[in-house]
Amino acid sequence: MTTTPTLSPPGAGPHPDPRRWWALAAIVACMLVLGFDGTILNVALPTMATELDADAGTLQWIADSYLVVFAALMLPAGLLGDRFGRRRTLVAGLAVFLAGSLVGTFAQDAGTAIAARAVMGVGAAFVMPLAMSVLPALFTPDERGKAIGAVSGASALGLPLGPIIGGLLLDHFWWGSVFLVNVPLVGVAVVACRFLLPELKDPAAPAVDALATLLTVGGLGALVYGVTEGPDRGWTSPAVLGTLTAAVVLLTLLTLRSRRQTRPMLDLPLLRHRGFLWNTIAAALAMFVFTGLLFFLPSYLQTVRGNDAFGTGLRMIPMPVGMLIASRLAPPLTRRAGVRVVIPAGLVLLGLGALLGSRTSVGDGYAFTATWLVLAGTGVGIALIPAMDSALGALPRDRVGVGSGLLMTLRQVAGATGVAILGSMLTAAYRAHLETPRVLAAAAEAAEESVMGAHRVAAGLGDAALTRSADAAYLHGMDLALLACCGIAFAAALLVAAFLPGTRARVVTPSTAVAAETSHARQ
Known part of the structure; x- marks a missing residue:
């Protein structure tokens, strides 16, 4: 393996290069942008529908084109990073993301906006796995948990920041500003990654x-x-x-x-290693539940509770705050108790947060919501940070790119699947419990589409009973979905406790085959 470091390798001397923390700041900026870019568009869609004359199907494509391309390209991105250099490929991904943001800023029609979002998805697919793959080269195993906690916290913090930033921008500027806000952050990240990150690649990669x-x-x-x-x-x-x-x-x-x-793109032999497999499963199931929670919250806070987009984003912050708390707790807990204890404990805490959330009723105040959000955020962080750290630590150094691509792909697919399955469960329960006896058929159909639709119909008809029925039906569906989240988190905790190899000093010990392969790669 050829290494051309810009920074001193971790553990190379008694005084590691302090610039590695500046490099981490650049990666955090990347993940923060990807985090809020996933939600910032939501508040701009109504304005875009008017300005671009876009129907509901077109708006769905504007939103989905980014997610579909993002998930589809992460595996090839990891392989390209291994072959051509992870820093070089990461910077190229940031440049593509920047170009897509600029195109979206000045889009004049829906087709251009869709294309811009797709281009941004291409860039994000290279940024996400490769930003994670450089962490093992920058930090010692003792420091890596803190680094992954910072990166995970930034990604989570970006999600509620999306509506906050988007709401502020739309109050003062045109809708294209939700794309333009990416430009300065990504521009700084490009420069920082170019000069602060080490270049790592595997010339033997296929x-x-x-x-x-x-x-x-x-x-x-x-x-x-x-x-x-x-x-x-x-x-x-x-x-x-x-x-x-x-x-x-x-x-x-x-x-x-x-x-x-x-040396395939889909490196299935990595999944034969129990350390990588079960840490990946833990991370994927945690994201399944976490992304489902994020799907329920905006409609509850904005429609049922009556907050605007800015206020909704503010009220979602307790969850990433919990993750930031976890980023401080997880590394020392893992060193003391080992991943086989800490990751299941985090999943149990996540499940308890979901269980508490399932007791939400229409009359509950925000303090109750904030409590279970902090609990769930802390739990997902305590589970996710050691799982990501252990999974990356289990990878041979010449396979970190393709391995992190596989890890992040499975996380992304798990998140999309969580939204789909839990969203379907919520929708079915909502429609089954919504009462529309005095509403005309066309209005009743619109009310059954979503709780937002029911509120619009109720406002037009002056029907307060329909509003109350819609809120109660949505809360019923959300509570059922949160109970499902609780069950999934508890089941994941049992599986991980039973099958994950547990160590203290080194989070994951590679199997003989993987260790031999790593030794061969270093010769």
Whole structure:
């Protein structure tokens, strides 16, 4: 493996280069942008619908094009980082994200806005896994937990910042400003990453397999699109069934092709290592629950509780605050008790937060919501930070790029699946409990689409009873979905406690085969 470091390698001397913390600040800036870019567009969509003359389907594409491309390209991005250099590829991803943001800033039609979001998804797919993959090269195992905690906290903090920043921008500027806000942060991150990050690559990494890349992009893109559209279109609709079937076929073909390759893009042999496998499962299930929670909250806080977008973002902050608390607690807890204790404990705490949230009723004040949000945020952080640290620590140094790509892809797919499944559960319960006896059929259909639709219908008709029914029905669905989150978190805790290898000094010890491969790569 060829290494051309800009920083002193971790542990190389008694005084590690302090610039590694500035490098971490650059990575944190990247993740903060990706975090709020996932939610900032939500508050701009109504304005874009008017300015761009976009219907509901077009708005869905503006939102989904970013997510689908993002998830589909992370595996190829990891391989390209291993082959051509992780710093170089990360900077290229930031530049692509910057270009997409500039195009979106001055878009004059919906097609251009969709294209801009897709280009931003391409850039994000390179930034996310490669930003994580450089951490093992920058920090010692003792420091890596803090670094991953900072990166995870920044990503989580960006989610509620999206509506806050978006609301402020739309109050004073045009809708394109929600894209323009990315430019200064990403520009600074490009310069910082270029001069502060070490260059790490594996010249022995295989050439990019064009067919495997097509199968990966097509399969993952179809999977994420199918699970994203399922709640809205219906799981039995031809579009959803067709894309999910295509995803199964394409990913099966990718798996068969990968088994015949020595260094495949989909590096399934990594999943044979229990340390990497079960830490990845823990991270994916934590994201499944966490992303589901984030899906429920905006509608509850904005529609049921009556807050505007800015106020909704402010009221979501207790969850990332809990993650920031966890970023301080997780590393010392892991050193003392080991991952086999700490990760299940975090998942149990996450489950308890969801269980407490499932007791939410229409009359509860915000203090109750803030309490279970802090509990859930702390739990997901205590579970996620050691799981990510251990998974990255289990990877051979020459496979960190492709391995982190696999890890982040599974996290992203788990998050999309969590929104789809838990969202479908909430929607079904909402529709079953909504009462519209005195409402005309067309108005009742609009009210059944969403709690926001019910509030619009009720406001137009002056029907306070419909508003109360919609709020109660939404809370019923949210409570059921939160109970499901609780069950999933508890089940994940049991699985991880049973099967995750536990150590104290070194979070994950590679198997003999992986260790031998690492030793060979360093020779």
